[in-house]
Amino acid sequence: MKRFYLAVPVEYEEKTIRKIGELGAVQLTREIPIESGEKSETIEICRKFMRLYERMDSVLTKIEVEKQTEKHDEDPAETGLDQVKLFVDQIETKLDESTKSLEKSEEEVKTFQTVEERLKFLDAAGLKVDEIGNFRHIFVKVGFLNIALLPKLASYVGGTSVVYTSKPGRPRENLVVVTGLNEDKALIETTLKLLNFDEFSFPQTLSPDPKRAVTEMKNEAELKEKEIGKVKEDLLKIKEQFDLFEPYVADTMQIEEAKRSIARTKKKTLIHGWIPSSKVEALRNQVEETAQKENVYLKFEKPKPEDKVPVQLRNPGVFGSFGIFTYLQGVPNYLKSTLPPFTRFFT
Numbered sequence: 001m002k003r004f005y006l007a008v009p010v011e012y013e014e015k016t017i018r019k020i021g022e023l024g025a026v027q028l029t030r031e032i033p034i035e036s037g038e039k040s041e042t043i044e045i046c047r048k049f050m051r052l053y054e055r056m057d058s059v060l061t062k063i064e065v066e067k068q069t070e071k072h073d074e075d076p077a078e079t080g081l082d083q084v085k086l087f088v089d090q091i092e093t094k095l096d097e098s099t100k101s102l103e104k105s106e107e108e109v110k111t112f113q114t115v116e117e118r119l120k121f122l123d124a125a126g127l128k129v130d131e132i133g134n135f136r137h138i139f140v141k142v143g144f145l146n147i148a149l150l151p152k153l154a155s156y157v158g159g160t161s162v163v164y165t166s167k168p169g170r171p172r173e174n175l176v177v178v179t180g181l182n183e184d185k186a187l188i189e190t191t192l193k194l195l196n197f198d199e200f201s202f203p204q205t206l207s208p209d210p211k212r213a214v215t216e217m218k219n220e221a222e223l224k225e226k227e228i229g230k231v232k233e234d235l236l237k238i239k240e241q242f243d244l245f246e247p248y249v250a251d252t253m254q255i256e257e258a259k260r261s262i263a264r265t266k267k268k269t270l271i272h273g274w275i276p277s278s279k280v281e282a283l284r285n286q287v288e289e290t291a292q293k294e295n296v297y298l299k300f301e302k303p304k305p306e307d308k309v310p311v312q313l314r315n316p317g318v319f320g321s322f323g324i325f326t327y328l329q330g331v332p333n334y335l336k337s338t339l340p341p342f343t344r345f346f347t
Contacts, residue, residue: 001309002280003301006271012291013269017258019286020271026283027310028258028273045085046253052092053242053249059099060239063232079248087245091238098238102231105224112221116214118200121175123210125167130208132200139185141192143199144173156191160184173198274310275300 008016020026122129122142132140145153150166153176157164162180169175176197180188192199206213263270275283280300288296303309 001274001303002277003303003307004273004275004280004283005297005299005301006287007268007297008271008287008291009295010264010267010269012295013259013262013264014255015290016269016271016287017255017262019290020283021254021258023275023279023282023286025279026273026275028262028271042081042252043256045081045088046249046256048092049084049088049245049249050253052088052095053246056095056235056239056242059095059102059235063102063235079245081252084245084249084252087241091241095235095238098231098235102228102235105228105231109221109224109228112217112224115202115206116217116221119202119206119210119214119217121169122200123214125175125177127177127210128208129202129206129210129213132202134182134185138179138181141178141188141197141199143176143178143192143197144169145176145192145195145197147172147174149195150174150176153191153195157188160187162188 006016020028119129122132125142127142132142145166153164157180160180161184162178164176164178166174166176178188178192202213207216263272284298287298
């Protein structure tokens with residue numbers, strides 16, 4: 001391993017970092033006593049994108065996707081930060097609208113299914129939709145009641161005008177029809193509430209005939225399912241857009257995190273680290289080609305006895321080496337009392 005000191009004009013900073021990252025074995029350190037800067041806006045845009053990306057994944061894991069949309073042929077390499085920012089601003093609102101619409105539609109489908117189930121019980125009991133509710137002198141209530149609570153209902157209605165009938169309903173529950181004079185309605189409503197009576201209620205627009213009303217509910221549910229399918233397709237398209245931007249954002253995040261470990265002045269960027277001896281010439285060629293030889297200061301040194309030389313790690317991918325910046329910041333600083341030999345290049 002060899003220590004290297006590199007200084008390039010600030011305008012070549014990002015390209016240089018990318019080229020160093022491509023070598024895959026360079027380990028950067030933060031030992032230079034020069035104040036460094038940070039592009040916080042870039043990092044914030046990328047982090048906001050990643051938060052939305054994770055939210056998108058979370059939404060898709062909760063829904064059943066029936067068909068995949070076609071892939072786009074756009075090139076992620078042409079993506080820029082301005083495009084990512086615009087995408088994030090637009091998609092954040094669109095994702096909110098889509099998820100709310102999906103949740104609302106799914107709740108409505110559940111309601112239609114519940115109404116459909118109750119209409120079938122109503123039909124089995126020989127009742128019509130318009131035969132339950134509040135009338136001029138009497139009321140009629142229909143619902144499910146736990147079988148074990150039927151004796152209590154009998155004790156509560158004793159001595160009142162209220163009567164009820166009970167038929168088999170759901171498991172451990174009976175279908176109960178309760179009727180009486182309106183003067184006893186308040187009392188029985190309190191009683192039924194205490195007994196956890198699951199009362200039926202139906203939309204006023206439903207047909208009085210339960211069989212016809214069931215068909216109406218099925219049609220409503222089918223229409224709502226189509227709306228849900230459209231929302232899911234829209235969410236998949238949004239996910240594809242996320243997938244298009246994600247490589248660029250991940251790349252940019254790595255670069256921006258790397259920049260936070262680099263010292264700079266108004267004109268020069270200072271990069272300091274370790275590189276395998278076998279990669280020395282490759283680093284020199286990459287940097288001089290990127291930032292132009294006359295603009296580059298590059299110096300290599302053999303490790304000194306007091307140096308704690310980092311272990312060479314083999315990191316896959318272009319940015320594998322960037323993942324260890326934090327760990328290398330803890331390497332003992334043998335330059336505590338002496339500025340690096342290339343700090344004069346900054347003046």
